Each structure stands twice: as C-alpha cells, then as structure tokens.
Amino acid sequence: MHAHPVALTAAPAPRPAEPPVRIGVYDGPLELLLFLVRREGVDVRDIPVARICDAYLAFLGDADDLDVDRAGDYLLMAATLCQLKARELIPRAPDAPVDPDEDGLDPKEALARRLAEYERYRAAAEEMGARERLDRDVFARPVAPTTPEEQPIDPVVDAFGLLRTFYGVLERAQAPPPVHAVQLERFSLLETVRGVLRALDDVPEMLLSELMRAGGGSRARRIFTFLGVLELARHQFLDIVQTVHLGAVRLLPRVRSDEVDLRILTAQDEAGEEEA
C-alpha cells in the first residue's frame, strides 16, 4: 500500500474539510473514482487526470482497512490513473494524434466512458431502489397454497372394490418368486433432467410422488430422477415446495424445457465432481 509512486503524489491536496472516508465504504475502484470525481465537481467526460490521480493515491495511502482480496482492483485503477497522468505530462505537439490503446480508443476517453456507463447504471439502480417494493412498501396476501394430498381420502368403498383389492393382493402373493438377475442400466443425467423438465412443461405444478410414478422403472431410475430434480432445483429451474411437515412435496417449474440450455447442468456437473 505504501509503495505507490511518491514522485507522482508530490502534491496531494489535503482536504481537511471533507469527512474522513474509509475505503470499506466503497464497493470497488469505480465507485471510489466516481466519488472523487464528484468531490472535485468535474464532469466524468473531462476528468482532470492529474488531480484525480493524486486524490485517488492519497486515498489509497490513507486507507488502513483495504482487504487484500480487493486491493488488486484498486491498485489496477491507481496504475491506470498514473499511466494517464504520465501521458499528459509528456510534452507533445498540440496537433499530434493521441496514441490509442489496443481497442483503438484514447485511454482517457475509455476510462471516461466506463465511468459514465457505471454512473448511468448506478442512477438506474437508485431509481429502482426508490420504486414501491413488495414486502417493503406494499404488501400482498401471504401465500398459503393448498396441497392436494392434504384433502381427506374419500372412505366410501363398496364391497366389490374391497374384493378386487383382496384378489389383487392374493395374485401378487402367488406370483412366481422374482428372478434376481442384475442388469446394468445406463442413464444420462442430461436425459433424465430433460425428461423431468418436459414432464413439467404443461402443468403448473406436479407432486414429486407423481413424477416418480410417471418415471416408473427400476430403483436406479428413480434415484436418477430424484437426483435430476435436485439438480434442477439447484439451478433454479424448478421450486420444491412442502408446506407442512411430512406433507406432499410439490414441484413448480420455473422454466420450460425449451427455454434453457441444459448443458449448463452437465458442465457444472463435471466441475463439481470433486465435491461429491
């Protein structure tokens, strides 16, 4: 922090009238720069580089709470400002063209543009912050959805229904013992996830149990379906909602299957394998 080029900060104008400022207050070098430019009362498009550079460096020099992770960004900005100042100090013929940077822009112009761009989003953010906001300025009724599985089961069953059920049980009891042959099934998470999203495409919501039944198949397939649901929830492509303890688990899609590029999932999957 104390390694800034002393020669360039020969005349850091001290401003005792200003309230003491701490760098932690500023969210990034652009915000700090904008603050300094405003304090100087000049236009972002015509920054007095030397003055602003001095103020910026003086500011960094005074800062005692600059955390190491963020220092780099501030130092890069300081370096840019020093470079700009150096360019201005070099005598040059009045009609000599400015040497552009790699993007073909005058570097000072490029910085001014960045600052102006940041400033207009800042203004937009301020305007958005002042809007009437739900749960701060205005309130809607709290959501208390009813879940289909909480409705009482209709207990009316006739004798034939009972009998049919009984026969069904008998039949299963008499079925030949299952053959234990293990077959390897191959699944692709991408395909599973795509299937889950498609199943949700045309419905506002679906019970998790319904989805599991619809998927059918082996235990392994069900596990995969479940993993797929978790994966989708992790990426905010669907919501998992359970309103009461041990109640029905409902899945609410947030996107349609054709709206998103599902390769996101697999790409992240590869990256996340070490965590697993």
Next chain:
Amino acid sequence: MSEQDDDKVIPLRPPGLRDAAAPTPETEDAPDQAPPPSELLIPAVEACLFASPGVVTTAQLAAALRVSEELAGVALDALRERLVRTGSGLRLAPVGQGWQLRTDARLAPWVAAIRGGKPFRLSRPALETLAIVAFRQPVTKGAVDDIRGVDSGGVLRMLLDRGLVRMLGRSDEPGRPLTWGTTPAFLELFGMRSLADLPTLKDLRQLQPDDPPPFGE
C-alpha cells in the same frame, strides 16, 4: 351483460365453450357455473383476487367468472378505480402477466408492523447488479463485473438464491460463460408489468458535451 340482468334463467354455457387457453383448477368442479350478475361482477373480481394466492391473469379471471376477457378487463379497470375512489387500503396492482391486490404504499409502516419480520432489503451493490442484469440480459457475469469494476459473483449468487435472477444459457464468447437474466419474481418485487417498465437508461451516445453533468447534486 345487461340483457342477462332481467333474465331469471341465465343460459348455461356448455363446458366446451370455456376458454381452453386458461383453464382454472378452481372451476373444474363446477363446469356449469353461470357468470355473476352484472352488479356482482366487480365484487366478484375483487373476491377472486383476494382469494388467489398470487398474481392472477385477466384470462384466469375471465375463465373463473365465465365472462369474456374483454369484460374481465373492463371490470378490473373499474375495480382499480373504485378502490382508489372509496378510500380502500388496497390497490389493484398490474404485476407481470396479471393483477394482484396490494396494500396502499402509504400504509406501509402499519402493515409492516403487523406482518412482523424483517423488511425486504436490497443493498446498493445488489440493486446495481440487478439493474445491470435487467437492462443487459442475457448478460455474463464478466460483463457485470466490467461495468461495476468489482467482482459481482457473491451478489449474483444472493440474487439467484432470492429468485430474482436466473441462468438463461451460455454465451458464444470464449469459454461459453453462463448468461443471466431476471425472473418473473423480479417483476413482482418491483411491481412491474414487464421489463419495459424499467427506468430509462440515459444512452451514452446521447450524452453531448453541452449536457449538464449527469450528477446534479
């Protein structure tokens, strides 16, 4: 509507005539329901909105009330006006694709008190990031970082957790970075009809040297 007022026998609509595009689960059990009499139309709209958990579209209302979407729209406008005129504590807010009854903003302190809990807070970095994503979507995290001059990963993740932004896909830029956009919940939070309701961004190219400085304080 008016010719139905005097009729004691209101012709039943066959279920097939209902708006198939917007089936409402609430009405499945009573397919032969008739529309409300005209003097109850606006109260019916109010009641339906009150009883619904979220944002209700004009089409959903029309289907529930068995009236045309046009008539439902007229009734919504009338309700909106009536709430203001009669000094109700509620307002009819156009939100996203539909409508929602919300409290009058002037009543916020007292409603917040009875609600309890913490008010919904968004820090300035969060608002900035949200603004950039809203205006520039689909936008990569790198582009957001560039504009703000600071890493926005943490803020973006918080907005994702709150359901205000979502991943839209991948950019064709090198490395195929993820692209981000806003969600319907974002519109609901700020009471916007669509992204067209965003504040206007002053175009950089429109900034002329003779403009007053953009910061006027």
